[in-house]
Amino acid sequence: xxxxxxxxxxxxxxxxxxxxxxxxxxxxxxxxxxxxxxxxxxxxxxxxxxxxxxxxxxxxxxxxxxxxxxxxxxxxxxxxxxxxxxxxxxxxxxxxxxxxxxxxxxxxxxxxxxxxxxxxxxxxxxxxxxxxxxxxxxxxxxxxxxxxxxxxxxxxxxxxxxxxxxxxxxxxxxxxxxxxxxxxxxxxxxxxxxxxxxxxxxxxxxxxxxxxxxxxxxxxxxxxxxxxxxxxxxxxxxxxxxxxxxxxxxxxxxxxxxxxxxxxxxxxxxxxxxxxxxxxxxxxxxxxxxxxxxxxxxxxxxxxxxxxxxxxxxxxxxxxxxxxxxxxxxxxxxxxxxxxxxxxxxxxxxxxxxxxxxxxxxxxxx
Numbered sequence: 001x002x003x004x005x006x007x008x009x010x011x012x013x014x015x016x017x018x019x020x021x022x023x024x025x026x027x028x029x030x031x032x033x034x035x036x037x038x039x040x041x042x043x044x045x046x047x048x049x050x051x052x053x054x055x056x057x058x059x060x061x062x063x064x065x066x067x068x069x070x071x072x073x074x075x076x077x078x079x080x081x082x083x084x085x086x087x088x089x090x091x092x093x094x095x096x097x098x099x100x101x102x103x104x105x106x107x108x109x110x111x112x113x114x115x116x117x118x119x120x121x122x123x124x125x126x127x128x129x130x131x132x133x134x135x136x137x138x139x140x141x142x143x144x145x146x147x148x149x150x151x152x153x154x155x156x157x158x159x160x161x162x163x164x165x166x167x168x169x170x171x172x173x174x175x176x177x178x179x180x181x182x183x184x185x186x187x188x189x190x191x192x193x194x195x196x197x198x199x200x201x202x203x204x205x206x207x208x209x210x211x212x213x214x215x216x217x218x219x220x221x222x223x224x225x226x227x228x229x230x231x232x233x234x235x236x237x238x239x240x241x242x243x244x245x246x247x248x249x250x251x252x253x254x255x256x257x258x259x260x261x262x263x264x265x266x267x268x269x270x271x272x273x274x275x276x277x278x279x280x281x282x283x284x285x286x287x288x289x290x291x292x293x294x295x296x297x298x299x300x301x302x303x304x305x306x307x308x309x310x311x312x313x314x315x316x317x318x319x320x321x322x323x324x325x326x327x328x329x330x331x332x333x334x335x336x337x338x339x340x341x342x343x344x345x346x347x348x349x350x351x352x353x354x355x356x357x358x359x360x361x362x363x364x365x366x
Contacts, residue, residue: 015233022242023232033123034228038160038217040119042210044112049206051108052199060195062104070097123221153227160220167212175205268303268340269312273320275302277359278313279334279352282326286310287334288317289344291356298343299352304335323359330355 027033052059073093078084179201186194234242275288276299285306291299305313317324330351338344344352 015230015235015238017234017236017239019229019232019234020239020242023234023238027232032228032231034225035120035123036217036221036224038213038220039123040116042213042217043115043119045206045213046210047111047115048108049203049210051111052206053203059104060192060199063101064191066097066100066104069100070094156223160216164213164216167216168209171208171212172205175208264340265309269316272303272313272316273322275317275322277355278317278322278324279331279355280310280314280324280326281328281331284310285331285335286313286317287331287338288313288322289334289352289356296343298349299356300343301334301338301340304338304340306335323362325355325359327351327355 070093073096182197182201186197189197272288275290278286278288280286286304286309287301288303289299290302303313314324316322330348333348334344334352
């Protein structure tokens with residue numbers, strides 16, 4: 001005797017099934033998508049350092065001009081001989097300075113915004129949702145907060161951060177160790193030349209860091225795609241439940257179908273006494289025919305059935321003195337090709353007309 005346990009064959013909830021379209025669509029509506037923030041960060045960093053490389057001189061000149069503009073206006077708002085600076089005039093002076101600084105850095109900010117939008121569109125297409133912004137009590141639950149902190153995903157993020165910091169530190173060290181002496185020459189350089197040197201050093205270092213960061217971001221994007229697909233995997237029971245919710249419970253649908261068939265049969269049996277003749281197989285099929293010249297141009301099927309239902313049709317026919325005629329080919333053709341309420345097809349006109357003529361002759365109608 002071999003012992004066995006049926007639990008081995010049960011669905012234990014393992015997520016082994018591919019995610020359905022509905023599962024992915026619902027996740028997207030909730031703001032759950034395969035997206036890497038590192039893609040946006042690395043491209044913004046790369047473009048930022050490119051801008052510094054090609055515009056450092058121009059931006060430095062403009063910043064100096066703003067400084068000179070503010071500095072030269074200080075005597076104009078100073079009250080002599082006390083040397084006081086009224087709050088209103090001073091506020092206007094500094095607001096103008098801040099405005100000029102913002103106008104200098106505004107193009108960089110706009111470029112960053114465009115990069116962020118384009119990266120999101122390339123990763124997840126355009127389908128904005130506000131659901132992630134809605135407050136949820138689960139987000140302030142301390143227990144769930146601890147679970148998120150010590151989850152495998154948090155560990156992966158920590159390892160990624162350590163890797164990024166290590167690589168950036170190594171790149172910075174390898175680049176600066178041979179150029180640190182240039183920093184000491186800054187004190188002997190003219191201002192514009194010093195600004196150009198600082199901008200060139202920062203941009204070259206930043207571009208190198210960004211290039212490595214792009215590799216990290218590409219790897220992270222692949223990991224996020226894999227993780228999202230893994231999280232969206234479904235168990236067999238989840239697939240069944242989703243099918244039931246979308247299509248309806250098969251048992252309920254079957255019960256409704258049976259109820260509808262029973263109601264249709266009752267109506268059919270109620271109309272059956274009006275039939276002129278019942279054509280049989282004789283044991284397998286039974287088809288009741290009615291001919292009303294005032295209403296239709298051809299005879300039509302009033303009722304039909306197979307097996308037990310065919311026997312019931314014949315019993316009702318005998319109770320109501322309706323003629324039962326055996327004609328195997330005609331009964332079979334009518335049962336398989338004509339639905340209840342439909343007229344007899346032209347190719348059966350002759351056969352049905354002969355049967356009706358025979359019945360009307362027996363009843364003395366012709």
